[in-house]
Amino acid sequence: MDVATAIRDMLVRGAPAIGISAAYGVALGAKQHWSEHHIAWQDYLLRDMEYLGTARPTAVNLAWALKHMSNIVQAMPANQPPFIPLLQEASTLHTQDAMLNQRMGALGASLIHTPTAVITHCNAGALATGGYGTALGVIRAAHTAGNLTEVFADETRPWLQGARLTTWELQRSNIPVTLMVESAAATCMAQGKIGWIIVGADRIAANGDFANKIGTYPLAIAAHYHKIPLMVVAPTTTIDMATPTGLAIPIEERTPNEILHCGTSTIAPQDTKAWNPVFDVTPATLVNTLVTERGIVHHPDANKLAELMDS
């Protein structure tokens, strides 16, 4: 399916955006299969959805959205055109995601009491979600409240989402942003100007460990060393109670070519061996605050997440 290719090739990226795209992809797939096989369209569609689920292994929102859509597909009558109801469902997920982001933005911003600069990693903004953003949603809300002076954005090798997306998105919103290599983040912290580290998440395990873009883990370690609090912003659909700890989160490794080249330039000798894990896992012990649409969890652990998910 084209949507699977779009996710695999990183045309669509960001955990919530991947989930939403997948939901729209299901609607489009249903339209095609209905036109070809009026009777067995559900079987064909569910097979496609299984394939779609393999497109990116780390983010759990994809699996969540597909499970949600799969339940709806299976409950639908086989003899009625499925496209419009599934499209409506995808659109609802999309709108809901943007609303959740607004709510998380307000909750997260309520924790930032005095004007400060913050660091963010990768892009957890409107370009990664249904709109507004998770980490960038908090940043937007804190900026509106007058409590955010500047964002230091990690460039985020190898895909440079920070350089290419976060700077663009924040500049468009007139939020002061300074780009740096992620290697400079610790020095930025040491200079005493950073009040919070604010990031999104691709999957949160039941004990609060979370996977996010490669580079989040060392950022969290450096924040801990400098006693700067780390805020993780993600909807509860990112929490996977079936994943007990971070150890059980599959980490996608992509082609070494992403490291051997930068843009159109070759940056390493031919035949260089390279290792390209694109996510890492940060233990819950390094998380000060998890912000979800259902509320704020300080120092998340298994008990607190179980309580949150039951709420």
Place this chain on the structure above:
Amino acid sequence: MDVATAIRDMLVRGAPAIGISAAYGVALGAKQHWSEHHIAWQDYLLRDMEYLGTARPTAVNLAWALKHMSNIVQAMPANQPPFIPLLQEASTLHTQDAMLNQRMGALGASLIHTPTAVITHCNAGALATGGYGTALGVIRAAHTAGNLTEVFADETRPWLQGARLTTWELQRSNIPVTLMVESAAATCMAQGKIGWIIVGADRIAANGDFANKIGTYPLAIAAHYHKIPLMVVAPTTTIDMATPTGLAIPIEERTPNEILHCGTSTIAPQDTKAWNPVFDVTPATLVNTLVTERGIVHHPDANKLAELMDS
């Protein structure tokens, strides 16, 4: 002077190589000034050397080499051609540096008792020194001794010295090397395969704090978090007893363009603000072992460094 331009524009980089190049530059400058002003050549040369000293502020080897050459220039008779003796002096510094590297390599390797993989940052190899290398000298010696299985090389944004130089140098020496973005180093450590972090230094303060390529500090913090020892390898000419602590080390900031572009590709929106410090300072408390040509210092501090420099 052309040598100052070569250092400023990063055609020559690596603290020891900068010092050696400066010494050769002094010899070349003496040749020119002698041919033009037989009497006042020393004054002209010393003025050039002052300018040369501003080419890169962080590395202390440049200042050391220039002070060394300056003492020699001032002691020379004004009426004799200075080129050959100064060329010989530069060549001696060059040969000595390679010999010191060999000695440090053996000393550092003696600390690695069982076969392990290591991480290095930037390039502290033959391409950064008079030959053999400081950090890469230890890596070479440990590999020869059969105690080094693999080197994980940080690509080292923004100049990519790891991707462009360290991989090339280690491949030429048949030492297994795997390239990664520096963001992946913490995950590499978490996987339990790294026995040592081995880096060079651009300046070591009297208390053991040290400046090195941006990204060394977060690497040291991550090593500390994972209880992996950090080895700093540098000749005593890198130790600056006149710099009391890391706070007093000037950190060079270079043009934002180095971050806004990668090779020939533009990687950020036009007019993006960027911050580009090219060195960082790691506190002595994160250093397990300092390897110099005069010996090994465990957990360096002001007393131990004073003792080392008096030895």
